[in-house]
Amino acid sequence: xxxxxxxIKDVLVDDSRFSLKDFLFEFEPxxxxxITSFDAFGILDPVIVYKDDKKRLHLVDGLKxxxxxILTKEPIIRATVLPASTPVTDLISLILxxxxxxxxxxxxxxxxxxxxxxxxxxxxxxxxxSLCIPFEFKPHRDIFRECERxxxxxxxxxxxxxxxxFSHKQLLNLTYHPKDLLSQLMKWKSVLxxxxxxxxxxASNLKNxxxxxxxxxxxxxxxxxxxxxxxxxxxxxxxxEKLRQLIHLRQFPVLSDKNMKIxxxxxxxxxxxxxxxxxxxxLENKNINVSVNISDPSKWRGMLDTLSSDEVRKAFEAILDEx
Amino acid sequence: MKSEKLLKQSSTNSRNIxxxxxxxxxxxxxxxxxxxxxxxxxxxxxxxxxVHVLRSVHxxxxxxxxxxxxxxxxxxxxxxxxxxxxxxxxxxxxxSAEPGRLFRIGTWELGDSLALEKETGQALxxxxxxxxxxxxxxxxxxxxxxxxPILDLDHNGRTVVxxxxxxxxxxxxxxxxxxxxxxxxxxxxxxxxxGYLIGLHFDPMIHHKGWEKGYSALVRxxxxxxxxxxxxxxSIGSLRFNPEMRKKIENNYPDSRLTCSEMVLGDDAKVRYVxxxxxxxxxxxxxxxxxYMSGDNLVYLCMERWDVxxxxxxxxxxxxxxxxxxxxxxxxxxxxxxEEIPERKLYxxxxxxxxxxxx
Numbered sequence: 001x002x003x004x005x006x007x008i009k010d011v012l013v014d015d016s017r018f019s020l021k022d023f024l025f026e027f028e029p030x031x032x033x034x035i036t037s038f039d040a041f042g043i044l045d046p047v048i049v050y051k052d053d054k055k056r057l058h059l060v061d062g063l064k065x066x067x068x069x070i071l072t073k074e075p076i077i078r079a080t081v082l083p084a085s086t087p088v089t090d091l092i093s094l095i096l097x098x099x100x101x102x103x104x105x106x107x108x109x110x111x112x113x114x115x116x117x118x119x120x121x122x123x124x125x126x127x128x129x130s131l132c133i134p135f136e137f138k139p140h141r142d143i144f145r146e147c148e149r150x151x152x153x154x155x156x157x158x159x160x161x162x163x164x165x166f167s168h169k170q171l172l173n174l175t176y177h178p179k180d181l182l183s184q185l186m187k188w189k190s191v192l193x194x195x196x197x198x199x200x201x202x203a204s205n206l207k208n209x210x211x212x213x214x215x216x217x218x219x220x221x222x223x224x225x226x227x228x229x230x231x232x233x234x235x236x237x238x239x240x241e242k243l244r245q246l247i248h249l250r251q252f253p254v255l256s257d258k259n260m261k262i263x264x265x266x267x268x269x270x271x272x273x274x275x276x277x278x279x280x281x282x283l284e285n286k287n288i289n290v291s292v293n294i295s296d297p298s299k300w301r302g303m304l305d306t307l308s309s310d311e312v313r314k315a316f317e318a319i320l321d322e323x
Numbered sequence: 324m325k326s327e328k329l330l331k332q333s334s335t336n337s338r339n340i341x342x343x344x345x346x347x348x349x350x351x352x353x354x355x356x357x358x359x360x361x362x363x364x365x366x367x368x369x370x371x372x373x374v375h376v377l378r379s380v381h382x383x384x385x386x387x388x389x390x391x392x393x394x395x396x397x398x399x400x401x402x403x404x405x406x407x408x409x410x411x412x413x414x415x416x417x418x419s420a421e422p423g424r425l426f427r428i429g430t431w432e433l434g435d436s437l438a439l440e441k442e443t444g445q446a447l448x449x450x451x452x453x454x455x456x457x458x459x460x461x462x463x464x465x466x467x468x469x470x471x472p473i474l475d476l477d478h479n480g481r482t483v484v485x486x487x488x489x490x491x492x493x494x495x496x497x498x499x500x501x502x503x504x505x506x507x508x509x510x511x512x513x514x515x516x517x518g519y520l521i522g523l524h525f526d527p528m529i530h531h532k533g534w535e536k537g538y539s540a541l542v543r544x545x546x547x548x549x550x551x552x553x554x555x556x557x558s559i560g561s562l563r564f565n566p567e568m569r570k571k572i573e574n575n576y577p578d579s580r581l582t583c584s585e586m587v588l589g590d591d592a593k594v595r596y597v598x599x600x601x602x603x604x605x606x607x608x609x610x611x612x613x614x615y616m617s618g619d620n621l622v623y624l625c626m627e628r629w630d631v632x633x634x635x636x637x638x639x640x641x642x643x644x645x646x647x648x649x650x651x652x653x654x655x656x657x658x659x660x661x662e663e664i665p666e667r668k669l670y671x672x673x674x675x676x677x678x679x680x681x682x
Contacts, residue, residue, distance in 0.1 A: 176573050208583035252585050255597045282587040283598045285368075286630040323598075323630075 003046045006057060006079045008069055011049055016058040018050065018095060023116035024109055025162040026102055038068045046078035050091060053084045060091060061098050089126050092117050096131075106162045108150070108171060110135040115151040118144060137168065149175035156186045160194075170196045177203045181210070184217050192243065193236035202244055205251040212251075258283055262319050269315055272303055279323060286323040288316055342392060343575070345399030346384050349442060352402045354409045359417055362432060366591040369626045370640060372558070373647040373670075374427045374462070377414065379404045379445060380434035385466055386499040388576035389527060392433065394568045403439065407448045414452075418459050424669045425651040425661045428453075429462035429485075436463035437484075440472050447472055454479035457662050460555075460654065462522060466501040468510035474517040480658060483555045484514040485522025488545065490537030493529045497579055504541070508548045515549045520658065526560030526625050528604045530584055530596055538604075539611050546615035554616070555654065559608055559635075560625035561601045563593040591626070598631065605635040621653040644671035 014021055047062025059066060060082065069077045082091070096103060096113070103113045114135070117127050128139040137143050150171045153161075161171055174182065185194070185203060194202075210220060220226060229242045249256045259281055266277045274293040279285075292303055306312060358378045365371060382392060382401040404410055418426050430436045430449065440446050446463055453461040454477055463473075464485040473484075486507050494504055502510070515521055523545060528538065562581060564572070569582045586594045595601065605624065612622060623646065624632055632639035640646040648670035654660040 172570075176570060211580055211583040252597070254585055254599050255587065258599060282589075284587060284589055284628070286628075 001080050001082070003078050004081055005076045006049065006081070008066065008075060008077050011047075011057045011059050011066065011077075011079075013059050013063065013066060016060070017052070017120065018058055018060045018091060020095070020099065020113075020116065023112040024099065024102060025106065025112075025159055027105075038065075043069060043077065046080050048080045048082065048094065050082045050086060051084060057081070060094060088120050089122050089130070092120060092122055093130070104135070106165050107168050108158050108162045108166065110137070111147045111150045111168070111171065112158075114143070115147045118147070146172055146175075154179065154182055154186065157182050160186065160189065161196075164194075164196050166196050170200055173200050174203065177207050180217050181207055184221075191230065191236060192240040194240065198240060198244060202247055205247045209247065209251040255281075255283060258322055262322055265315050265319055269312055271312075272299070272306055274299070275303060275307070279319065283323055286320060288319055288323075290316075342382065342396055342399040343386070345382050345396070345401055346386065348401060349439065350400055350402045351405035351443075352381075353406050354404045354413075357413065358404065358410055359413050359428065362429070365643070368590045368628055370624065370629060370632060370646060371626060371643050372427075372623055372650065373643050374429055376432040377410065377428050377430050377449075378433055379407075379410055379430045379449070380436075380439065383434040384438050385435060385501045387466070387501070388497040388499070388572055388579040389529075389562055389564060389568075389581055391564060391568060393575055394565060394571045396433075401434070401439075403443050403445060407445060411449070411452045414459070418456065421669070422458055423663070423666060424458065425654060425665060426459040427462055427483075427650060428459055429464055431462070431464035431485075435465050435467060437465040437469045437473075438467040440469050444472065447476065450476050450478050450482045453481045456481060460520075460660060464522065464524065466498060466507065468502040468506035470510045470514050470517075474513055476517075478517075478519060480518065480520065480660065483520040483522045484511075485524055486511055487524045487526065488541060489525075489527075489529065490531075490534070490541050492531055492533065492537055496531075497529065497576070497581060504544070508544060511545075512548045515553055519553075520555040521549050521553055522555050523557045524560075524625075525608055526558050527562040528560065528608065529562050529581065530600055530604060531580070534604065535607055538608050542608065542611040542615065551616040551620055554620055555658070556650065557612060557616070557620060557622045558625045559605055559622065560627070561596055561604060563589070563595045563626065565592065566594055569594065593626075598628075601627075602631060602634045605631070609635055619653070619657055621650060642671055644673065 013019065020026075043065045045062075045065070047065050048060040049057040050060050051057055057079075062077075062079075066077060103109050110131075114127060114131050114137070117131060118124075124141065124144065128141075128143070131137075132139045132143055146168075150158075153171075153174055157174065161174070166174075181203060185199060188194075206217075206220065209215075210217065225246055226243070229239055229246065232239065232242075234242065262279060269277075271277065274295075276289075276291045276293070278289045278291070279287070290307065292307075294300055294303065360376055360378070362371065362374045362376045380401075380403050382396055382399065383390070384401065414428065430446070437446055449461055449463075450473055453459055459481070461482045462485055463482060464487060466487050470484065488504070488507065489498060491504050494501060501507075511521060525538070525541070528534075531537070562584075566588065572579060572582050585597050585600060587597055589595050596604075605627075609622065612620075616622075622636075624635065629639045640649060645667070648665060648667045651661060651665035651670065655665055
């Protein structure tokens, strides 16, 4: 295909049909070496543009070359011009080839690229076969609805998910949370320390608690306990853990209360070191596990005496009644 | 099939039909493979009543937000098995293999037993068939008020017409397109007057604002409608669903509050209310039932733990087979169903005593 000189001002960049601006979280400039390369050699390869039916030129590949040309006040750039008849799937494949590493860097990027392909009216069977399978997504139509849901997440959250490399399932879970809650989570980002799982847990429990109690996120923020945690001098990790526990307590009041009672009953026994009492924290299974860890044979008798005492028996009976 | 011309026939591939779209039409299909089996999945930690099910209908015109069908059916279209004779032949073969035991057979596992009766006439054929059986009882369970087609039949006391019952609040918020409670109760009264035995299913109980008053009023209204003497059995259960259902419910019914309750994952991989909440609800409902029913009424918990039975009733059956036997014993003693006094060992074969190991 012939290379032509085209006027830079005629090229649609951000408005290009093939711009990935809203569909890809790209690497930071320091992760690339283009500027140094341009300084040394100038622009070696032509950019690729697509000429549509109305003769408009859409940039397909070569954003950094074009930006460098603009920076150096070049009026013209060499370009390979693809005709309007070029199949859209060929163009998507071309972009994927050039950007594969960045697109496949995170699940959110892969999801956004699928949504990009669909927005360019690539056929669903082609997307399933040519994108979903290589991206290791299920090649089923449901993926389109899921990608759309994920794409609608707030941009700041999507960027966070990109940085933390959220999985497809984790991304999808986020789509079930209300927008105001997700925005609040992003506001907390600077003072708390989220992993994918803590973010998901906090979001799920907080959503359920607020919905059940018919409350708004503002009501929760105004709770003194919440204020205390957020205003405390604790580090981000400790603050996150405290807030996580508080939200868990709000969402599971009955469960938390029962477990606390059992914990207190066990603690009150002051069992010898090496004796562990555990139970099903979901309270579903009515049983207690008592384990004895012993290294000194002389302590065996004492442990048995403690465990067979009336006090321990009564406490275990009371715990079993709670379960 | 009665009214076959009324059915919207379709031969299109319906695998991709969304469950909600599938509720708009009705297909007749021929029976494929076994249609009769046992309900639910056995799990030694939960007591199942060991009812048998006849899968004669797939999907349902109603839209309960908690319905497992929205996650279960790969083919969302509503289908009814058209060749009832073949269905009944399978029933006849299976029950004749164990002539000494009583079978309870329900048609409600994958749909509503009566909601489509005016279009299909299927229940009518089943009632007539079961009227002639000695060791089986048919259970038609519904959330509809559609009983008029079956009122004049000679059912011979071998059909139990059951209602899934809930408070007005739950029906309004989470049982979309079903008959309102007053209509269900009116239909129940009609079935009762037509001599049918009645089954009551307070399942799924849902923890909602005002649930105590709601369920108290529900029980009162039920026993203002029917006499406990003609109630064959009463089940109590609470909301439970597979974890994957949570997203389905939130997606299909965004206003529903079902999924935001205090729930945990059980050993049968279903999410339920935490045990203290369940026990509280069951105790309350059972306390209300005791105000109206006689000591002969058989009340059971659906898919619950052995220790939950103890907390609610003060006892539990010795095994799943034992509970099955208790049904047969109650039906024989109270209504003369089954030719001979049931023999417990016939019901307990294959079910071990699970008291100690499965709590």
